[in-house]
Amino acid sequence: MSGNGKPVGVAVLGLGNVGSEVVRIIEDSADDLAARIGAPLVLRGIGVRRVAADRGVPIELLTDNIEELVSREDVDIVVELMGPVEPARKAILSALEHGKSVVTANKALLSISTGELAQAAETANVDLYFEAAVAGAIPVIRPLTQSLAGDTVQRVAGIVNGTTNYILSEMASTGADYAAALADASALGYAEADPTADVEGYDAAAKAAILASIAFHTRVTADDVYREGITHITPDDFESARALGCTIKLLAICERVKVDGGQQRVSARVYPALVPLSHPLAAVNGAFNAVVVEAEAAGRLMFYGQGAGGAPTASAVTGDLVMAARNRVLGSRGPRESKYAQLPVIPISLASTRYYVSMHVADEPGVLSSVAAEFAKREVSIAEVRQEGVVDQGGQRVGARVVVVTHRATDGALSETVAALEDLDVVQAVASVLRLEGTNP
Amino acid sequence: MSGNGKPVGVAVLGLGNVGSEVVRIIEDSADDLAARIGAPLVLRGIGVRRVAADRGVPIELLTDNIEELVSREDVDIVVELMGPVEPARKAILSALEHGKSVVTANKALLSISTGELAQAAETANVDLYFEAAVAGAIPVIRPLTQSLAGDTVQRVAGIVNGTTNYILSEMASTGADYAAALADASALGYAEADPTADVEGYDAAAKAAILASIAFHTRVTADDVYREGITHITPDDFESARALGCTIKLLAICERVKVDGGQQRVSARVYPALVPLSHPLAAVNGAFNAVVVEAEAAGRLMFYGQGAGGAPTASAVTGDLVMAARNRVLGSRGPRESKYAQLPVIPISLASTRYYVSMHVADEPGVLSSVAAEFAKREVSIAEVRQEGVVDQGGQRVGARVVVVTHRATDGALSETVAALEDLDVVQAVASVLRLEGTNP
Numbered sequence: 001m002s003g004n005g006k007p008v009g010v011a012v013l014g015l016g017n018v019g020s021e022v023v024r025i026i027e028d029s030a031d032d033l034a035a036r037i038g039a040p041l042v043l044r045g046i047g048v049r050r051v052a053a054d055r056g057v058p059i060e061l062l063t064d065n066i067e068e069l070v071s072r073e074d075v076d077i078v079v080e081l082m083g084p085v086e087p088a089r090k091a092i093l094s095a096l097e098h099g100k101s102v103v104t105a106n107k108a109l110l111s112i113s114t115g116e117l118a119q120a121a122e123t124a125n126v127d128l129y130f131e132a133a134v135a136g137a138i139p140v141i142r143p144l145t146q147s148l149a150g151d152t153v154q155r156v157a158g159i160v161n162g163t164t165n166y167i168l169s170e171m172a173s174t175g176a177d178y179a180a181a182l183a184d185a186s187a188l189g190y191a192e193a194d195p196t197a198d199v200e201g202y203d204a205a206a207k208a209a210i211l212a213s214i215a216f217h218t219r220v221t222a223d224d225v226y227r228e229g230i231t232h233i234t235p236d237d238f239e240s241a242r243a244l245g246c247t248i249k250l251l252a253i254c255e256r257v258k259v260d261g262g263q264q265r266v267s268a269r270v271y272p273a274l275v276p277l278s279h280p281l282a283a284v285n286g287a288f289n290a291v292v293v294e295a296e297a298a299g300r301l302m303f304y305g306q307g308a309g310g311a312p313t314a315s316a317v318t319g320d321l322v323m324a325a326r327n328r329v330l331g332s333r334g335p336r337e338s339k340y341a342q343l344p345v346i347p348i349s350l351a352s353t354r355y356y357v358s359m360h361v362a363d364e365p366g367v368l369s370s371v372a373a374e375f376a377k378r379e380v381s382i383a384e385v386r387q388e389g390v391v392d393q394g395g396q397r398v399g400a401r402v403v404v405v406t407h408r409a410t411d412g413a414l415s416e417t418v419a420a421l422e423d424l425d426v427v428q429a430v431a432s433v434l435r436l437e438g439t440n441p
Numbered sequence: 442m443s444g445n446g447k448p449v450g451v452a453v454l455g456l457g458n459v460g461s462e463v464v465r466i467i468e469d470s471a472d473d474l475a476a477r478i479g480a481p482l483v484l485r486g487i488g489v490r491r492v493a494a495d496r497g498v499p500i501e502l503l504t505d506n507i508e509e510l511v512s513r514e515d516v517d518i519v520v521e522l523m524g525p526v527e528p529a530r531k532a533i534l535s536a537l538e539h540g541k542s543v544v545t546a547n548k549a550l551l552s553i554s555t556g557e558l559a560q561a562a563e564t565a566n567v568d569l570y571f572e573a574a575v576a577g578a579i580p581v582i583r584p585l586t587q588s589l590a591g592d593t594v595q596r597v598a599g600i601v602n603g604t605t606n607y608i609l610s611e612m613a614s615t616g617a618d619y620a621a622a623l624a625d626a627s628a629l630g631y632a633e634a635d636p637t638a639d640v641e642g643y644d645a646a647a648k649a650a651i652l653a654s655i656a657f658h659t660r661v662t663a664d665d666v667y668r669e670g671i672t673h674i675t676p677d678d679f680e681s682a683r684a685l686g687c688t689i690k691l692l693a694i695c696e697r698v699k700v701d702g703g704q705q706r707v708s709a710r711v712y713p714a715l716v717p718l719s720h721p722l723a724a725v726n727g728a729f730n731a732v733v734v735e736a737e738a739a740g741r742l743m744f745y746g747q748g749a750g751g752a753p754t755a756s757a758v759t760g761d762l763v764m765a766a767r768n769r770v771l772g773s774r775g776p777r778e779s780k781y782a783q784l785p786v787i788p789i790s791l792a793s794t795r796y797y798v799s800m801h802v803a804d805e806p807g808v809l810s811s812v813a814a815e816f817a818k819r820e821v822s823i824a825e826v827r828q829e830g831v832v833d834q835g836g837q838r839v840g841a842r843v844v845v846v847t848h849r850a851t852d853g854a855l856s857e858t859v860a861a862l863e864d865l866d867v868v869q870a871v872a873s874v875l876r877l878e879g880t881n882p
Contacts, residue, residue, distance in 0.1 A: 137742060217477070312738060
């Protein structure tokens with residue numbers, strides 16, 4: 001294949017970290033990309049909010065008229081890197097309606113509008129690629145949609161947010177509390193001025209929705225994903241985790257589950273969880289991401305790499321861009337959305353996993369028995385209990401702490417148990433409830 | 442997309458571990474596969490050497506007439522799982538000539554005949570997929586050809602042979618010698634009756650050729666790959682490795698290198714190497730595989746999972762089968778061979794890495810200086826030297842051992858140095874020469 005076919009026109013929307021890198025690669029690697037595509041990629045324009053001479057690209061490429069740019073005759077592919085949900089949604093829909101293929105990294109948009117975007121791509125018979133929307137440079141979307149297309153995915157569990165992984169890694173290694181670790185992450189540029197989307201798990205939930213959708217051939221939106229952030233995690237939690245041979249990670253978990261009667265359902269959830277140190281995800285530290293996929297025939301696979309940053313994300317975006325361009329040149333199309341299974345998503349109360357419950361209790365005989373009875377009543381089986389004295393600064397024993405680790409139980413049963421424990425006279429407070437993932441039941 | 446389009450006919454060649462699993466998945470997951478493809482997959486026949494009633498499939502599906510099977514009108518896709526090079530090559534070429542898409546896991550064939558097969562697929566305008574040929578269930582081919590299509594791959598380094606990784610892991614953890622670890626692997630079914638292809642590195646070299654071809658858009662054959670096996674590795678080597686904070690792994694390494702004048706070349710090589718325990722590949726044990734890819738924009742990625750076995754390999758094969766079938770239904774085609782770069786492959790003498798050299802020396806003053814001089818003469822810079830006494834069983838000092846770890850040097854300079862060391866009067870023998878990979882220079 002030679003690189004001298006009819007040029008493929010590209011419009012890039014957004015000129016932030018990722019957009020600038022994509023523009024750089026299109027220019028610096030022009031010969032290689034042309035050879036791989038079979039035709040040169042030509043940058044027709046860059047959509048920005050503010051047209052100015054100091055953006056590092058020829059000013060005549062810049063435009064703030066997105067609508068005009070995405071509908072240009074000589075544009076074949078639109079690369080959307082503007083975020084947030086709007087105006088990106090409008091621009092992508094307009095591009096698709098004008099018959100352009102679209103590459104996007106916009107997880108927030110995809111996690112609420114996949115159906116709408118996929119339908120528009122289908123109607124226009126063009127490509128909609130979004131490898132960069134989950135786990136940055138790490139190929140996850142393509143392996144799930146293509147490599148595992150003949151397999152049955154049972155579970156996807158990943159560390160898909162670099163900010164929270166940096167904060168939790170810091171807390172684990174330095175003993176810092178949440179506020180200090182967040183301040184550290186901000187100082188290093190790993191956390192945004194308003195870190196809410198990351199630390200409250202919204203970003204991970206959007207990615208979980210995308211992963212669950214493709215893994216289970218079912219449309220799952222961010223609203224279907226149960227979500228807890230990491231702001232309540234304390235150094236005490238890390239100490240307890242260590243005592244149990246674990247660390248704490250914010251996980252996005254997508255599971256195929258069977259409910260009574262054998263029907264299949266999907267569970268999608270994001271929360272901080274205890275993870276055994278022997279589990280491969282436990283060793284994923286700092287701003288790195290990793291996704292573990294368990295499939296019936298393939299067994300356990302792991303994908304690891306940089307989940308964010310301008311260059312890594314640009315790598316995934318340009319990969320998609322080259323594939324979309326090749327399809328244009330060859331008159332082909334890439335994989336479509338697969339949503340045939342349409343498995344219902346279960347509420348968190350029906351999801352089951354293991355739990356760690358830490359509580360402050362009265363320092364008197366019989367407490368353990370009362371606590372254990374509440375678990376037993378709701379058929380939550382206890383795997384391990386530890387009771388230890390709590391001492392004040394003078395070394396005087398002032399109370400006791402009980403830590404319970406359960407076998408597998410539903411979240412509903414566990415929540416009821418915790419509510420009942422809080423009502424017990426001998427329990428002063430339930431200090432912490434965390435899930436335990438990545439172990440056998 | 443509904444699953445009721447015109448059926449896609451499939452012929453499977455070979456009914457071993459992998460073939461049986463592929464047939465099982467086609468039957469057990471028929472509804473899911475049909476929904477994903479947009480049409481049912483129909484198994485038209487299975488090519489075997491011996492047609493018999495005890496093969497676990499309806500006898501009327503079996504045929505020993507491969508030529509007839511691959512040319513049947515109602516066959517759209519041929520899945521080749523027969524091995525070895527012949528008769529697989531003839532069957533695949535015939536299938537392609539008859540306009541069938543082909544899925545194969547035959548790394549030995551691909552590593553010597555990629556060009557011929559790719560050309561035949563191009564002429565017939567059909568797909569040739571081979572995800573299962575490298576690292577079993579682990580998606581590696583697709584990420585390299587598609588996800589990284591916009592990036593510049595610098596290096597691929599992998600543990601891609603489960604048999605040798607099992608043997609080396611055993612030697613590392615139990616202190617066993619090579620023969621004992623091989624016997625153990627054979628007893629567990631991890632090594633074949635004739636283990637030559639695995640332990641001498643032929644299998645890994647075939648995979649290195651495939652990886653180098655796709656990573657660097659260049660046709661690389663198994664003959665271009667420098668190859669050393671693991672049969673000479675001793676418990677002493679593992680002891681020295683441990684002392685250096687390393688373990689020993691059989692690595693397949695594909696590198697983009699710059700030669701004088703800045704021109705790009707490819708280095709492809711397979712050998713046992715010291716790997717620092719902190720490197721992600723050091724933790725890949727037993728029959729598992731892992732591939733680390735370093736690309737300019739993406740940075741370092743790692744893919745991990747089961748590299749062999751019936752079910753994992755069948756997962757990769759059926760993934761390819763579903764993609765080829767979707768392309769049939771949609772009138773599309775998957776990615777073609779990309780060989781535009783045609784970078785020359787350098788001989789091992791020009792490849793550069795770090796080295797570990799262990800030698801028995803005379804136990805007298807001045808030895809270290811004589812040894813060091815030979816390295817210096819050839820501009821091989823020494824990073825670390827250790828000298829220790831060798832004692833006999835009675836505790837009597839009977840000689841000395843010198844271990845040298847070098848900085849980065851060419852294999853040619855190192856070989857000359859080793860030859861010169863062997864000629865030195867004070868050197869009794871060069872006991873072991875191993876490369877050191879995965880560190881900074």
